[in-house]
Amino acid sequence: MNDVVILSPLEQEYLLRVIEAGARVRDMRQFFLWTQGQLQALLPHQVMLCMEYGPGDSLRRLECLHGAVLGEPVQRQLADPVHGLAAQIARAGRDGWRMPAIAVAGQGGAPAAVQQRLEKSGFDNVLVNGSGVLAGGASVFALLGLPMKPGPRQAYFLELVHPHLHFALLRSSHKETPRAAQASVAAARPLSAREAEILSWVREGKSNFEIGSILGISALTVKNHLQRVYRALGVSNRAHALARCHALGLHDPGAAPLAPPRRA
Template sequence: MDDSVLLSPRSAECLVRAIESAPQVRRRHQFFVWLQSQLHSLLPHSVAVCGAYQRSRRELVFEVFQSTMLPADLLASLADARSPLMTGLLGHWLAARGRAVLVASDTAEAVLGPAILVHGVSRPQRPAELESFFVFAEPERALSREHLLHLELLLPHLHATYLRVQATELELNNLPPPLAPRLAGAASPVTERERQILGWVREGKSNQQIGELLGISPLTVKNHIQKILRKLGATNRAQAVALAMTRQVLLNTGPPPLE
């Protein structure tokens, strides 16, 4: 890392908060919220790809945490450890000798932004044998060498937290296949109206704003959200969005269409 890149006081404060909150993260939806809250100021991103080595499959298994729409073929490539995109990103990381690296986006991945930030953890003395690998992309903002420094400092905690999440989900026998496609017409506990409201919640709209957009009262919006929380087993709006996205409920929405 370039010694001229220093950690600002604000970044240092955010780093401490992220590290302090990491041990409480044990479930997938908590991990998504942690990425979007505690880590987002340090690693701005709309797409985070996280991979962990599964010994039963003898390869890295990836899942995508996203807050923006992606083309289906690009989403599939990000979730496939053997795709040209992911093997290419891994190659850049190995060429950087295991340091955080910014990789210029190819034409096919331009939707991810001008550069993609990658880092990983490999076995001691075996750089090609990875235990975890992480990819961050932000279409709306150019990532910089400052973000490289942040990722270098966060990597041990990111690695430990993600592996803990994987272990917890497996222990609870509640690990759905990463990025399993949501089939049209597949059964979902969330109705189309509730999915539409969830989409606007993801966009940061208040009950009043959602009501104005949909032509219903704020109280009706509130009732819909309470039903959504119960159906998803969530305790608040942010957790409901996180759960909906990891279960692919919001994969095909946003911003929601107006009726």
């Protein structure tokens, strides 16, 4: 992005408002309202993917923020911690995709894996910026569904805003109760065999109804099990649960089991 970008007086005002409001963000509710408010005036978008990495390039957190309702299949396409668009973007960045970066469906501009995931997601474009490797952990932010085809101007705006997004997200993640902070390191308790089984089907992309049919239980029972899983992992939805399990290494070969062994 070598184009010289000069901000108009109105754009300068929008940028200042974004920075001022971002400095007051202290939790995820405020972070969400900020990204859906002041940031939308400067960089309108439908979805924001926020990826926070810890030392050693391990995914510590993945947030999928959106003002409109997204179906579970779309959320999985975007935020699956292993195969989703967010993961593809992060891997492409590590492999040298220059930031800030732009991809438009059907028009290239991104590595093939990212382009394929973008086209499957149902969004026309994505605008990405990453912090690069940092001692305390990196961050990557991706905006999807911009109303216009993003260009160097929008990429420059995201580059300017990125440090404020980065620190606001860090403050939001660190503004936790002691119990939530503990949950961010490890599960509050081992998952039961049934909970682990349901979570494995969630990872396969199955709906509550489909999981219930497979296991011979109702969709409501599946939902109740998932609510207990969310509390145990300290998360709020399916994508976050999968991301937390990935961060904890619970899906890795040789990892400690999600559930304690069954009694004989």
